[in-house]
Amino acid sequence: MSGTVEVLGVSKHFAAHRAVDDISFVVESGEFFSLLGPSGCGKSTTLRMLSGFEAPDCGSIRIAGQDMTDVPPYRRPTNIVFQRWALFPHMTAEANIAFGLEAERLPKPEIRRRVGAALELVGLTDLGRRKPAQLSGGQMQRVALARALVKRPKVLLLDEPLSALDLKLRHQMQIELKRIQQETGTTFIFVTHDQGEALAMSDQVAVMNAGRIEQIASPQTLYDAPATRFVASFIGHANLLPVSVVACEGETARVAFAGQEFACIVGEAPQGREGLLVLRFELVRIAGPGAALAASIKGTVRQAIFAGSTVQYVVRLNAGDIEMTVEQPYGATGPLIAQGEAVTLGWNAGDGRLFPA
Ligand SMILES: Nc1ncnc2c1ncn2[C@@H]1O[C@H](COP(=O)(O)OP(=O)(O)OP(=O)(O)O)[C@@H](O)[C@H]1O
Ligand SMILES: [Mg+2]
Structure with a gap:
């Protein structure tokens, strides 16, 4: 129970705008849980309701088994870390971290011990005497983390804490955060809008869209078995191929594109004849002669994008006004395929997922 978070049927309106729309989820104690979604989908509002800075219109929030309705922010077993870390500029890292403990009037030796342990936890033991202006962005973010953790919250809420850091530092901090x-x-x-970040660190991810939760699952399940079209196209990079539905039974379907019929997996069954086949860039192949694939679709290479370990080919299909992108490990099909070359694209029946159009 210690750090369990239970959100049940929570909504929040701002005037007529539904920022958070009837969301429910449970976070187990000790879990790394992410709220992932595009800008404006209600992530920060959800976090602010957990921390008590915003009150839900309806629904309930329980933390550590206790109803939070009448509990003010400073009494909640939570602490929050923001994107802009808001350290006191005139105080050293140590003093910044000690601030909350001094407000609690803890004995000096205990404060010193806990600040030392917090600095060690975030790998800043030698920099405790520096002021924020003498620290890098990543170091400041570590101080902000230490300041939040030194109060020993049961639940730490993090609102895009890494988004102000450059890419390399962000990757380092992801590993650090998970370790801590x-x-x-x-x-x-x-909270993040960066799927790579959410997938890399989380035990469970809730994908949000327009105030609602579309799916809650482990990173692998979100990737392998997205439940909705939104999740399928938001996680990873995917092609959306318009197809007509020939037959749809349970978990498999037969669909047709450009006069060719092939099998696929059903993500969410379309009501009518029109569907969208979601095909991840890396699951589409450039088919060699005699390849036994579910589909074989002809097209012409429009662009070859070399990205080091991988190559992406943008292929204009002969049928329809459609481009598809194929991503392959560099060297998978020998030398790079040149712009203008005719190719055949294919994929396995289990790699295409059908959703409503
Ligand atoms: N205090 C407020 N008054 C009015 N509208 C608000 C307020 N706070 C948030 N909103 C609106 O509610 C919606 C959700 O906002 P929220 O900040 O939760 O989004 P977010 O998912 O955190 O987005 P971002 O990734 O850009 O930070 C947005 O449309 C936003 O404009
Ligand atoms: Mg936000």
């Missing part, structure tokens, strides 16, 4: 979360056993609820 595991070492402290704190429940982390992490």
